[in-house]
Each structure stands twice: as structure tokens, then as C-alpha cells.
Amino acid sequence: MQDTYQIWEWLADVKDPEVPALSVIDLGIVREVKVDDAKNVSIAITPTYSGCPAMDAIALGIRMALTGRGFGKIAIDYQLSPPWTTDWLTEEGKRKLKAYGIAPPVNEDMGSDTDALFQTPLVPCPRCQSEETTLISRYGPTACKALYQCQTCKEPFEYFKCH
Numbered sequence: 001m002q003d004t005y006q007i008w009e010w011l012a013d014v015k016d017p018e019v020p021a022l023s024v025i026d027l028g029i030v031r032e033v034k035v036d037d038a039k040n041v042s043i044a045i046t047p048t049y050s051g052c053p054a055m056d057a058i059a060l061g062i063r064m065a066l067t068g069r070g071f072g073k074i075a076i077d078y079q080l081s082p083p084w085t086t087d088w089l090t091e092e093g094k095r096k097l098k099a100y101g102i103a104p105p106v107n108e109d110m111g112s113d114t115d116a117l118f119q120t121p122l123v124p125c126p127r128c129q130s131e132e133t134t135l136i137s138r139y140g141p142t143a144c145k146a147l148y149q150c151q152t153c154k155e156p157f158e159y160f161k162c163h
């Protein structure tokens with residue numbers, strides 16, 4: 001049991017390649033950590049978004065974090081059900097996103113998921129909290145982020161929209 005506790009600690013240093021301010025723990029994507037008697041590790045992670053290209057990099061980051069720690073095999077499994085939602089982001093994670101200048105996900109309670117993809121949630125500016133913001137691009141630098149601009153401070157910002 002002590003091993004798994006230690007592993008959670010190490011995983012807190014594995015960053016999301018898309019948002020380096022966030023660790024895989026902040027994202028809430030690590031579902032399970034197990035160590036057997038032979039010190040083989042198995043870790044279950046849930047992708048933030050199916051087909052998220054960052055997942056391979058995240059799995060590699062997890063592997064690297066545990067390499068050279070005296071473990072046997074390290075198995076990383078993708079657990080697709082239940083699907084990840086932004087609710088799994090920790091409060092700490094949301095705070096870090098904001099500090100990084102990315103608007104954390106807002107509650108997009110707009111009915112069915114299919115509809116939500118075509119609607120624009122009201123996203124407050126992470127810098128000045130103004131709600132006068134406009135969507136510039138539905139797809140920001142990565143598929144998980146949209147680009148907004150604040151009409152009050154005029155700063156563009158990214159919105160973490162994976163859900």
C-alpha cells in the first residue's frame with residue numbers, strides 16, 4: 001500500500017503536455033494505481049477526450065516517472081468508461097488553469113452533448129473576470145482548447161473545453 005501512495009505522489013509531477021501547469025492528478029485522469037507482490041505496476045487512466053493525441057505523451061510521462069524506482073513491469077491501461085468529464089478536474093487544477101491564463105471549464109448545461117458542441121458557453125475572462133468575451137475560434141492550438149477574446153481587457157485567452 002505504501003508503494004501506491006508513493007506512486008500517486010510521483011504522478012503529481014507528471015504534467016499534461018497540452019497544459020504544462022496541470023499534472024495528471026490535477027486533471028483527474030488517473031483512475032487506479034495497483035502494485036502486485038512482484039512490484040509490477042498497473043495504472044488505469046481515462047483520456048480527457050477520445051483520440052486526444054496528448055494521451056500517448058501522458059502515458060510516456062507516467063512511464064518515465066516510474067522508471068528506475070525499482071518496479072517490475074509498468075502497465076498503463078486506458079479506461080474509457082465512465083468517460084472523463086471536466087468535473088474530474090480538481091479544484092486545485094481549476095485554480096492552476098486560471099493562474100496559467102486559461103479559463104477553466106464552465107458548467108455547460110445545455111442539454112444533449114451533440115448540441116453543446118455547436119453552442120458557445122459564456123466563459124469569464126481568466127484575467128479580469130469580465131463576462132464580455134467572444135469566441136474567436138472553436139479550435140485553439142489543440143482540439144481541447146477554444147480561443148476567446150475578452151472585450152474588457154482585450155486579451156485573447158484559451159478556454160479548456162474538453163468534456
Ligand SMILES: [Zn+2]
Pocket residue numbers: 125126127128129130150151152153154155
Ligand atoms: Zn479580460
